Amino acid sequence: MTDSKALINLSISEAAEALRSGATSAVALTQATLERIKRTEPTVRAYAALPEAAALAQARAADQEIAAGNYRGPLHGIPIGVKDIIYTKGVATECGSKVMAGFLPDFDATVVRKLDEAGAIMIGKTMPHEFAYGVNEPPTRSPWELNSYPGGSSTGSGVAVTVRSAFGALGTDTGGSIRIPASINNIVGLKPTYGRVSAYGVIPLSWTLDHVGPMTRTVLDNALMLNALAGHDPQDLTSARQKAPDFSAAIDEGVEGLRIGIDRDYVLYPGVIDDVRAATEAVISELADMGAEIIEIRLPEFELTPETLFTVMMAEASAYHRQQLREKGDLYDPATRATLKMGELIPATHYITGLRARERYRSAMKALFRDQALDALISPTMPLPAPLLSDLHQPRQDMDIGETPMVSIIHHTFSANLGGQPALSAPCGFTRDGLPIGYQLMGRPFDEATLYRIAYAYEQAHDWHTRQAPYNFDAAS
């Protein structure tokens, strides 16, 4: 198999099979991906750095190993993007910021080392919001609608995966930064349980809320990436000691008997547009038809998740950047700089209140899962599709609820960061304007496997995830 268009459209699992069987090579996959990058980058600007020679060298080494019978597994020879707040030895790591211009880490983040050990090809560094804060406007553009928000803060990761300029990518998620770009770009994104995946070598946004996770085109691919990433890391003090299972082992066991909760009052609040509401109800209905039990629940503590998360995140982010802000303040984007300064004015007592409110929330969530014997909660990932960039911080015109689109976007994602629970976004349809819609599953800590089971069962019944953005890169080049 050498046709580059066919190669870039393979999923990771399909490409892995082609590599293992000798139907293609890692060099062919990497060259096809680099060709795709050359076509797409002038328009979408998903990448911050492209170490092309190193990627091809990795691919040649992978081919030699596979030919010698040393096949490492399903990521061996697969081109993967890495969010540019994650350390990559000898490859620029600039965090989408002039503050970090030219910074060359002298070691790999644990997740990069693990991908390397799995034989993956590091195809490039994907563009984030500045320091993953989500307040500036990165140069990346959405192939679904060039003037719309491409998602963030794992902006380039989401776009690269959807335009086929990476087979998968690493993202980070402090309040939704994997799941939001996954939803906007019609791909699958998982925020694992806090501590499941090492954050060593990842520039922090908020130590107690940050997560690293995979972004892929299919649910199975996501599980395969998590298999490579998960596990205890003694270099990360927040790393959990739980053993990581094979996340793909039970992925096709279906949803029969699983109990999936929904808090309609909260997750289908008036800010949810009709197309998203209908798509979410359709997912729920289909899962019920497949044998899942749908449980109506109410968790009032959801209501305070934005205030709680913002309090903790702003204080921690400002603490991390405090010295750098004084030394290189003029190099920050003005929006990021202003938000960091504001965070410095949050009193320590209020930060502590935020931590206590988080504990209150976690306690309520734990009791809910226990009392209702829940396996997962379901919601839309976002109440609305990708808004226009020009509307992002303006009050929503479609309904009088006192929210900007940016505030709406994070309505459903914050809670999993506060709880440390795993949460997954996967495609479930399109709006009448052709923009992707995603749904979110939130599970018990360290039970990512059940989320994959549910999402895989739904994915098998649909082709949403195979649909690509209408932008014609061939005509543009």
Add this chain to the structure above:
Amino acid sequence: MSYGRSKSDLNIEANQVATLAALFAVDLTGEDLEALAAALSNQLPSIAVLEALDLSDFPPILRMDAGWYD
């Protein structure tokens, strides 16, 4: 950002921000002061809802292990 809460009748003034900024050694321009005063004023309702919670049973524990089974 006010996270959708109603605006408060209370306002934080630029001179109050200047005092806080001096205390925390935050370098602010006159323009920053006005912008931050407005932003912090927008935050007051959000701060108030957290402060109003009964948190007596919830110490500020930072659980680094997210497990529910310990």
